[in-house]
Amino acid sequence: MRIDLDILEQWVKPDSRVLDLGCGDGSLLARLKNKNVTGYGLENDPEQIQLCVEKGIGVIEKTLDRELEDFGDQSFDTVIMTFALQVMQHPDIILDEMLRVGRECIVTIPNFGNLQARIALMFGGKMPVTKRLPYEWYNTPNIHFCTVADFESFCRSRNYKVLNRKMISLSPLNQPLKDVWPNLFAETSVYHLTRQQP
Amino acid sequence: MAKEYPADSVGLVTSKTIRISEPLTLACGRVLENHDLVYETYGEINSDKTNAVLICHALSGNHHAAGYYGDNPEEKPGWWETCIGPGKPIDTNKFFVVVPNNLGGCHGSTGPNTINAETGKYWGPDFPQLRFRDWVESQRQLADALGIDCWAAIIGGSLGGMQVMRWALEHPERLKHAISIASAMSLTPQNIAFNELARQAITSDPNFCSGRYLDEGKSPDAGLSLARMIAHITYLSDSAFEQRFGRQLRSGTFERGQETELQFEVESYLHYKGKQFADQFDANSYLLITRMLDVYDLAREYHDDPVEAFSNALCKFFVVSFSTDWRFPPERSREITRALVAAGKQATYLDVETDKGHDAFLLPIERYVRAFKAYMNNVAEDVSHAD
Numbered sequence: 001m002r003i004d005l006d007i008l009e010q011w012v013k014p015d016s017r018v019l020d021l022g023c024g025d026g027s028l029l030a031r032l033k034n035k036n037v038t039g040y041g042l043e044n045d046p047e048q049i050q051l052c053v054e055k056g057i058g059v060i061e062k063t064l065d066r067e068l069e070d071f072g073d074q075s076f077d078t079v080i081m082t083f084a085l086q087v088m089q090h091p092d093i094i095l096d097e098m099l100r101v102g103r104e105c106i107v108t109i110p111n112f113g114n115l116q117a118r119i120a121l122m123f124g125g126k127m128p129v130t131k132r133l134p135y136e137w138y139n140t141p142n143i144h145f146c147t148v149a150d151f152e153s154f155c156r157s158r159n160y161k162v163l164n165r166k167m168i169s170l171s172p173l174n175q176p177l178k179d180v181w182p183n184l185f186a187e188t189s190v191y192h193l194t195r196q197q198p
Numbered sequence: 199m200a201k202e203y204p205a206d207s208v209g210l211v212t213s214k215t216i217r218i219s220e221p222l223t224l225a226c227g228r229v230l231e232n233h234d235l236v237y238e239t240y241g242e243i244n245s246d247k248t249n250a251v252l253i254c255h256a257l258s259g260n261h262h263a264a265g266y267y268g269d270n271p272e273e274k275p276g277w278w279e280t281c282i283g284p285g286k287p288i289d290t291n292k293f294f295v296v297v298p299n300n301l302g303g304c305h306g307s308t309g310p311n312t313i314n315a316e317t318g319k320y321w322g323p324d325f326p327q328l329r330f331r332d333w334v335e336s337q338r339q340l341a342d343a344l345g346i347d348c349w350a351a352i353i354g355g356s357l358g359g360m361q362v363m364r365w366a367l368e369h370p371e372r373l374k375h376a377i378s379i380a381s382a383m384s385l386t387p388q389n390i391a392f393n394e395l396a397r398q399a400i401t402s403d404p405n406f407c408s409g410r411y412l413d414e415g416k417s418p419d420a421g422l423s424l425a426r427m428i429a430h431i432t433y434l435s436d437s438a439f440e441q442r443f444g445r446q447l448r449s450g451t452f453e454r455g456q457e458t459e460l461q462f463e464v465e466s467y468l469h470y471k472g473k474q475f476a477d478q479f480d481a482n483s484y485l486l487i488t489r490m491l492d493v494y495d496l497a498r499e500y501h502d503d504p505v506e507a508f509s510n511a512l513c514k515f516f517v518v519s520f521s522t523d524w525r526f527p528p529e530r531s532r533e534i535t536r537a538l539v540a541a542g543k544q545a546t547y548l549d550v551e552t553d554k555g556h557d558a559f560l561l562p563i564e565r566y567v568r569a570f571k572a573y574m575n576n577v578a579e580d581v582s583h584a585d
Binding site for chain 2: 017038040046049050052053054056057058059060061062070071072075
């Protein structure tokens with residue numbers, strides 16, 4: 001389930017040009033067509049690519065590694081990556097690249113600092129396995145976990161300006177608390193970033 | 199008794215010939231006062247003529263892309279039967295498909311093996327040196343003659359894909375989609391080297407007679423056959439050879455105590471392919487077309503900048519490569535895609551995993567055919583929305 005699509009749709013400006021890294025079945029770009037947004041999705045899974053082609057989404061088969069060498073500086077308004085930053089070998093380089101290629105970027109990160117994860121680790125003594133992150137430690141593609149606090153201090157150190165952020169929690173108990181104390185109660189956080197002008 | 203053809207085939211087809219009487223000024227400066235194009239069509243054109251699709255054939259291809267002539271019980275269908283027909287990617291229930299034999303080809307269109315009206319003799323080596331833009335121009339004239347203002351798509355693999363891109367730049371307003379499969383924006387020195395090897399094989403055949411073999415009543419079959427054998431090696435991948443032939447012997451034995459002529463299966467296959475090709479292709483056409491390939495450079499007239507070149511295009515692009523194609527490797531298609539993206543064009547790029555090499559574009563590779571069909575469904579929708 002991509003609960004972040006509504007948020008992304010709000011943040012992406014009409015008539016803008018978007019690059020969606022790890023675009024999956026192309027749902028986001030398909031939705032953004034309503035706002036006359038154009039652009040491409042990058043994907044490397046043949047089944048997902050097929051779904052993009054069926055939707056008429058401009059999809060480019062590519063495995064994301066560290067660089068976005070195929071794309072020129074500031075050639076997109078917004079570069080988006082949902083649910084993939086934590087699988088990158090070098091998330092720091094990719095973020096930097098996203099803000100080279102795009103004037104703005106939007107990333108979604110699972111917050112590993114949330115209460116359930118902490119409880120699982122503290123009392124279970126085991127790496128948390130959740131519905132959204134169903135893998136065991138040895139087979140998970142998610143190799144770079146961070147918390148809301150980690151990510152925001154990283155952004156400060158890189159001079160990234162947070163234009164918008166949105167905390168998401170599926171659990172009704174966390175709803176009132178996720179914005180007050182996101183590091184503990186948000187399960188997923190979505191960031192809209194740009195480079196701080198020097 | 200009429201033979202039954204598969205339900206997903208266009209079935210019996212016939213070719214037509216059209217005399218283009220509008221003079222064609224060629225890139226080399228010479229003018230063809232008129233020329234013939236032989237072509238086939240499949241499917242029905244709609245009332246406002248928006249569902250026409252142009253197929254650009256590859257080096258050894260021709261206008262017979264699908265269906266059967268019904269003249270021979272052993273007959274094989276046209277060269278792109280896997281992709282053209284009812285319910286296939288290029289769905290003849292939806293599209294009106296036009297496949298001409300290129301100018302300079304040797305299957306009925308004006309070319310080196312036809313008679314030059316001015317001299318009353320075969321054109322032979324005197325046939326003008328063409329460029330891809332001349333093909334495009336001649337096909338533009340065909341489109342005019344058929345009353346097609348705008349192609350729903352122009353589609354081609356290999357050399358055909360190169361032609362598709364040239365079309366998109368020469369007449370941007372006359373196509374909605376450009377589909378370029380296993381193609382490139384120019385040949386590499388290695389490609390040119392293979393072409394030169396093929397040309398040398400032809401021109402050093404004593405029966406080549408400086409290209410006047412038709413006048414002399416001769417035929418440089420050995421040279422042409424060798425040329426095709428060389429090229430054919432580059433169309434298959436190493437693993438395709440391995441799977442198909444292994445080290446199997448066609449004749450002879452490895453056993454001790456016996457001295458026999460050995461022939462490997464792969465050798466026998468290459469000889470067969472070479473001979474088959476020599477029987478149906480014209481040596482001068484082969485020289486002409488391989489030279490056209492060498493010279494082709496999509497971006498040359500755009501300051502060698504593919505981004506600037508593609509900036510002129512108005513259509514959407516579908517680009518496909520095959521992982522083991524070493525004649526036009528995936529990287530060449532990625533270059534196309536990069537330039538399209540930088541030029542802000544709508545583009546989709548697939549790199550299909552297969553062990554079949556360059557020839558994959560002709561084969562029923564499941565993922566490729568499925569994606570191609572999905573893309574063409576959207577093309578059909580685009581066209582019907584325009585109605």
